[in-house]
Amino acid sequence: MADAAIHRVAATAAVRAPIGEAAAAWLLTAPAIVAFVLMLLVPTIAVCLLALTDFELGVPTFQFVGLDNFAELMRDRNFAIPVRNTAFFVALVAPLSILMGLVLALLIEANPRGRTFFRAAFFLPVVSLMVAMATAWQYLLHPTIGPVNAILRDLGLATPNWLGSSEWALISIGLISIWENAGFNMVLIMAGLTAIPRELYAAAEIDGARSAWARLRLVTWPLLGPTMLFVVLITTIRAIRTFDTVAALTQGGPNKASELIVYTIYREGFTYLRMGYASAMTVVFLAVVLGLMALQTRLIERRTHYG
Amino acid sequence: MTEPLQMNRRAAIGLIAGSAAALAAPAVRAQNAVAINVHYSMPAIFKPAQDAVLEEFSRRFPNIRATYLNPTPTYEDGAQLVLRGAATGDLPDVSFQGLNRLRLFAERGIAVDLRPLLAREGDPAKLGYSPALLGLGFHGRMQAGLAFATSNxxxxxxxxxxxxxxxxxxxxxxxxxxxxxxxxxxxxxxxxxxxxxxxxxxxxxxxxxxxxxxxxxxxxxxxxxxxxxxxxxxxxxxxxxxxxxxxxxxxxxxxxxxxxxxxxxxxxxxxxxxxxxxxxxxxxxxxxxxxxxxxxxxxxxxxLPTGGAGAMIVAKDPAKQAAAWEFVKFATSAVGTSLMVRNTGYVPCNQFAIDDPQYLSEFYRANPLFQAATKQVHLMIPWYAFxxxxxxxxxxxxxxxxxxxxxxxxxxxxxxxxxxxxxxxxxxxx
CATH class of the missing domain: 3.40.190.10 (Periplasmic binding protein-like II)
Known part of the structure; x- marks a missing residue:
């Protein structure tokens, strides 16, 4: 039926080109537009509206409360702590996982032997189910029977309570995230590397860039720019929205030490049932993330596109 | 490990006819049957018990067709399911919820007060509901539910x-x-x-x-x-x-x-x-x-505090409510609670099953690890719900x-x- 419609559109387009073309364009983009409106735009607007109410799950009526939820947010210690935790978390995870991804990609590219194996090995965390991986991490980082602490004990080092102490819980979640994201970044960066024309390296060598470091600095790095922009954006987003490791491993504890913002929103809405307040948190979260993205794009784009 | 399936034509026809008959039978019976939907959480713990209860219930009450909805993994998910259902009007007729969450449903007007239904039965002690057991489901000045499986x-x-x-x-x-x-x-x-x-x-x-x-x-x-x-x-x-x-x-x-x-x-x-x-x-x-x-x-x-699950009735329609009450009553009866204990290890929630050795003494002899909790039954008070x-x-x-x-x-x-x-x-x- 859709085919027939397109044929008809195509047929009329032959007669009256401009209108027909526009109709065809609309028709072809319609599924994407409908999906976008239904799946993203409408829910986002709904969340913005709910943020202005005191809607609670299971309570039949709700009232318009204006900006009360946002005023409460500003005073809420339970919101300030996860915001601080998330900022620390992104500052830890994003740079380290990008750096690790870059180093892994360069190492694997440099040596063709075992390339497929290493690529698969480091990409594994991305394709595996994080909740299942979390169980493995829980065992690895177990304070008494975990292999990590067993090794540290043999080396005569201190054995931290990785997931159970407020000093380490957030860092441990961060380390797991770095492990998870590094492989993802590695694959993206490797794709970027293969897009760099080989002749440029040869040309750089002739022009005097004799050391590998010089070629990296003068050819690889600048040409990797657009890829790195994407990697920085995607890693930041992935770090900000970390949820599953927190939910599976620490439940934000002890005493909110490892609580990240998305987990807070989830608890507020679905455990404490305050949908209106949780929506207000989501709106603030969304605004901050979009602002951050806009800022990053503007700052980095200036230096990555050559034209 | 699947065995290769080989079938001749006659067997196939027989199978089809048989399954058609099997499908038709409940349909005939269901003509004047009341259908109720039942929801519970934590299938990892409760599925064998709930299946046993449903099987026995269906045998005893052929004119009530109870079906389980897809169970939710945790009590928290279970509470969300019913609360979401309350917002969209898509609710089960009976729901098993964490005992400390019954109050939430009582205060939000979702749980049906069981006192009128209990009153119609006469003395609750005759059904095996001691005041202590009833107390586990009494919240917000109403009987929001009946304890189905308790723990300490x-x-x-x-x-x-x-x-x-x-x-x-x-x-x-x-x-x-x-x-x-x-x-x-x-x-x-x-x-x-x-x-x-x-x-x-x-x-x-x-x-x-x-x-x-x-x-x-x-x-x-x-x-x-x-x-x-x-x-x-x-x-x-x-x-x-x-x-x-x-x-x-x-x-x-x-x-x-x-x-x-x-x-x-x-x-x-x-x-x-x-x-x-x-x-x-x-x-x-x-x-x-x-x-x-x-x-x-x-x-x-x-x-000691009491954990576990209670059964609450959500159905507002009188016919469904009556059927739901039969189901809840059976699930919390001496027979129902014995099926529950044998399949989970929770503490029984019916005084007859606790007092009368015919129900569970054999089970506890064979499973001594489960005995500890039963020795503390006299100490159990409700898990406080704020x-x-x-x-x-x-x-x-x-x-x-x-x-x-x-x-x-x-x-x-x-x-x-x-x-x-x-x-x-x-x-x-x-």
């Missing part, structure tokens, strides 16, 4: 570690001073072995065991102010503090305590009896597991404060004062 905290211990530490496994400590002393001796074995873990994280349940143990309560009788900030609450927190200070009790996150215990690296564990089956499975033949009652705090005033919109949040606030003691970042006195201030702000002002 018990002691789990590693018999091998007890022997190695020179302790007599047949004489498990009956008070906390002795338990702490035993934990110290087990920890002294070294090799990464810890003495004990008291499962305070997650929710306020295990803290309430310490509070009730001293005879304390969460709020005052009018529910207008906190009541845990007295000497009982301080004693409860001090006991937790001693466990950390004197036995080096580690701060296990998530299920790390269960892993350490199963690996034979933890001497004693204090947590719900609901996990007996799971813990026995994970221990396997690594060592000899034993369970017993909790160490006693106050022999006169001491009580009033108002912040009912669940209060429990998180308490756990967050307990973490400060577990990490030795504050004294029991400081924590008690802070906890009282924070909880006071979250309860409705009377």
């Amino acid at each position: 905290p018990i002691s789990y211990y590693n018999v091998d570690l007890f022997r190695r530490a020179g302790l007599d496994p047949a004489r498990f400590p009956t008070n906390w001073d002795d338990a702490i002393a035993a934990a110290r001796r087990i920890r002294a074995l070294g090799d990464g072995i810890d003495g004990m873990f008291y499962r305070w994280p997650g929710d306020d349940w295990m803290f309430s065991a310490l509070l009730y143990g001293h005879g304390g309560r969460m709020l005052n009788d009018q529910e207008s102010d906190v009541a845990f900030n007295g000497p009982e609450g301080l004693a409860a927190l001090t006991l937790l503090d001693r466990m950390v200070k004197e036995t080096g009790m580690p701060n296990y996150a998530g299920t790390a305590d269960l892993q350490a215990f199963a690996a034979g690296k933890l001497g004693m564990m204090f947590r719900t009896t609901a996990q007996v089956r799971g813990i026995a499975d994970s221990v396997g033949s690594n060592f000899t597991l034993q369970t017993t009652v909790m160490p006693v705090i106050d022999a006169q005033k001491g009580r 009033p108002g919109a912040n009912s669940v949040r209060v429990t998180t606030v308490m756990v967050d404060h307990l973490a400060r003691i577990a990490e030795q970042k504050a004294t029991p006195e400081q924590v008690l004062a802070d906890m009282a201030t924070d909880v006071r702000r979250l309860i409705p002002r009377g």
Whole structure:
């Protein structure tokens, strides 16, 4: 039926080109537009509206409360702590996982032997189910029977309570995230590397860039720019929205030490049932993330596109 | 492992005819049958029990067609399902919910008050509902549900570690001073072995065991102010503090305590009896597991909180409500509760099944690990559900404060004062 419609559109387009073309364009983009409106735009607007109410799950009526939820947010210690935790978390995870991804990609590219194996090995965390991986991490980082602490004990080092102490819980979640994201970044960066024309390296060598470091600095790095922009954006987003490791491993504890913002929103809405307040948190979260993205794009784009 | 399926034509026709007949039979019966939808949570624990209850119920009540909805993985998911359903008008007729969440449904007008239905039956004691059992489902001035499966905290211990530490496994400590002393001796074995873990994280349940143990309560009788900030609450927190200070009790996150215990690296564990089956499975033949009652705090005033699930009726339509009542009544009857106990290990919720040996004595003889909880039935009082919109949040606030003691970042006195201030702000002002 859709085919027939397109044929008809195509047929009329032959007669009256401009209108027909526009109709065809609309028709072809319609599924994407409908999906976008239904799946993203409408829910986002709904969340913005709910943020202005005191809607609670299971309570039949709700009232318009204006900006009360946002005023409460500003005073809420339970919101300030996860915001601080998330900022620390992104500052830890994003740079380290990008750096690790870059180093892994360069190492694997440099040596063709075992390339497929290493690529698969480091990409594994991305394709595996994080909740299942979390169980493995829980065992690895177990304070008494975990292999990590067993090794540290043999080396005569201190054995931290990785997931159970407020000093380490957030860092441990961060380390797991770095492990998870590094492989993802590695694959993206490797794709970027293969897009760099080989002749440029040869040309750089002739022009005097004799050391590998010089070629990296003068050819690889600048040409990797657009890829790195994407990697920085995607890693930041992935770090900000970390949820599953927190939910599976620490439940934000002890005493909110490892609580990240998305987990807070989830608890507020679905455990404490305050949908209106949780929506207000989501709106603030969304605004901050979009602002951050806009800022990053503007700052980095200036230096990555050559034209 | 599938066997190759071979079938001749006649067999195939027979099979088709047979299944058509099988499909037709309930349809004929259903002409004047009432259909009800039943929802429950935690299929990992309850599926065998619920299936057994449904099978027996369908046999006895052929004109009520009860079907289970897809079970939700946790009590929390189960509560969300019904609350979402209340917003969209898509509700089950019967729902099994965590006992401490019944109040939330009572206050939001979702649970049907069972008192009129009970009154029609005459004396509730004749159905096996003692006042204590009814009390577990009584919230917000109404009978919001009936207890279906109950649990209480018990002691789990590693018999091998007890022997190695020179302790007599047949004489498990009956008070906390002795338990702490035993934990110290087990920890002294070294090799990464810890003495004990008291499962305070997650929710306020295990803290309430310490509070009730001293005879304390969460709020005052009018529910207008906190009541845990007295000497009982301080004693409860001090006991937790001693466990950390004197036995080096580690701060296990998530299920790390269960892993350490199963690996034979933890001497004693204090947590719900609901996990007996799971813990026995994970221990396997690594060592000899034993369970017993909790160490006693106050022999006169001491009580223990009740965990588990209760059945509530959500259906508003009279015909469905009547059918739902038959189902709830059966699930909580002596027969229903015996099916539940045999398949889960929870504590029975019908006085007849508790008193009359014909129902369960054989089961307990064959499964001694399940006995510990039944010996504490007389101590069980409801798991307190806080009033108002912040009912669940209060429990998180308490756990967050307990973490400060577990990490030795504050004294029991400081924590008690802070906890009282924070909880006071979250309860409705009377």
